[in-house]
Amino acid sequence: MMSFISLKTSMIGATAICLSMAITHESKADAASCPSPIPLGLTTALTGNLALLGTQARNGVEFAVDEINAGGGISGKKLALTTEDTGASSTDALNAMNRILEGKPLVIFGSMISPHVFAQTDVVTKSETPFLVGATNAKVTAQGSKWLFRTHVHDGQLADLIPEYLVKSLGKTRPGIMAVADDYGLGASKGIQASLAKLKVSPVAVTSYAPSDKDMSAQLLEIKDKDADSLILFGRPADVTLVVKQMGDLGIKLTTIGNSSIVAQTTLNNLSAAEADGTYAIGGMIPQTSTDAKILDWSKRVQEKYKVPADNFTVSYYDTVHMLKSIIEKVGCDKPAIRDALAATRDWKGMLISYQADARGDLAHTLGIYRNKGKTPELAGPIKENGY
Structure with a gap:
């Protein structure tokens, strides 16, 4: 389903939850050339026996999109998130991805369910769309796809x-x-x-x-x-x-x-x-153990919205959307440029950890x-x- 996500702006302070980087005049021009709205896709398990996990990906992505849109989007362009339920089946996960690809999203977020990501990687790679996942099987980033990046520990x-x-x-x-x-x-x-x-x-x-x-x-x-x-x-x-x-x-x-x-x-x-x-x-780092009042407040607001506590995956997917925002602000909505910027990520400060891309496309190295x-x-x- 297509949703134009909006929610009250969250001003969460200097601990990198805001996560936005300063934008030069040139980068604003790049982002200003993006389509309106900017299309994003997400596939994750929202039903079936994997839904307890899969909904955390949805919660993290959606909460971040809400914040960004409430703050005016990216150079005035709102983000439009389309979400497809994979259920528990890898076949259904592939079918969900094919439906997402029909909408020609700028970037796709995949789930933390490794069999689903394995089933989806080839078709996403052929579409030449940046694919950001939390799937934890170590081999996920060993598939030879230069379009796939993992932002969760494995x-x-x-x-x-x-x-x-x-x-x-x-x-x-x-x-x-x-x-x-x-x-x-x-x-x-x-x-x-x-x-x-x-x-x-x-x-x-x-x-x-x-x-x-x-x-x-x-x-x-x-x-x-x-x-x-x-x-x-x-x-x-x-x-x-x-x-x-x-x-x-x-x-x-x-x-x-x-x-x-x-x-x-x-x-x-x-x-x-x-x-x-x-x-x-x-x-992965979980927010409830933090001593930072701003992070605990963020965690509380996530639970109030979704009726389940935020976990390490919620944090990872939330960070990933804000990382993408900072990249689009610099390079615009060119898919190869976004891919290259992801591969060049160094010391990008998220909520609880800093992200750094390695040669395989793994960005999380602190547990x-x-x-x-x-x-x-x-x-x-x-x-x-x-x-x-």
Whole structure:
């Protein structure tokens, strides 16, 4: 559906939430040559079992578009966002992308669901449209597309940092691994096993579950029976919630660490304080742990609008729209120029991290280490990808 997004202007201060860069007279002229409105596309899961995640992409993109339009747009041109629901199917994701492409958008935002992005990349690349995604499978940016950029941290980073923190900081050497059985989870599991091997640690059990599974007790009991001292858990909020609950039901107490689903508010809302307490996550930075009043206010306003808390993906997609705004202000609405500007991004300051493009098209290299205190995630500290 086509929507001309407008909302009250958010003046969120000097912490880079405003995120607009100074514009020269020449860049204003470039942006002034853009069409009115400036067409943008978004495909994400709004229904089905991936909707808890997919709506965060919508919320982040839409909230930023609202702000920009309320502030007068870009050189007076409003942004027009067209959103298509992918559901849970990769086939449906491709069909949704084809519908988006019919509208000839200037830029397309793809979701954080890796199988969907894999299904869409070829057709978007052939259209020569900048494609900005949050999908976390490390191989997403290894497809050889010069049009695809990722603005969220990825599982390759987590696959290195989670084992390192578990072994070196938490002192655990007998982990079990449990991951959702799709490109997202199995790719992460493979990377985690390789990183553990570099640390001379062998997992006592490597298990997985289907995205639609509701009973993970067999996998949990296998890990327990093999005398694990910890659990590395990789999944999405809905299934991570089930795993943590079933650990409690089975009386299994293991140091548990995984991706940011463990500290996602959509997970914590469905766990008791006792179930959530003490679990660890490494992942994208989440706004609720910030001490900056302006960021906490932004998070509150997002929750008031969408009735769900902002998470790391909301922040990433919000930042991405404002990054795009700053690029259009400089280079106008020429697709190759936008692509080149994305590839040249250096130290672009977002809400919680700075973005820097590498040769693959990855722009996010700073992650957070979190520990749940009851149902409240606490930031133990930032951690950066090696080399950054």
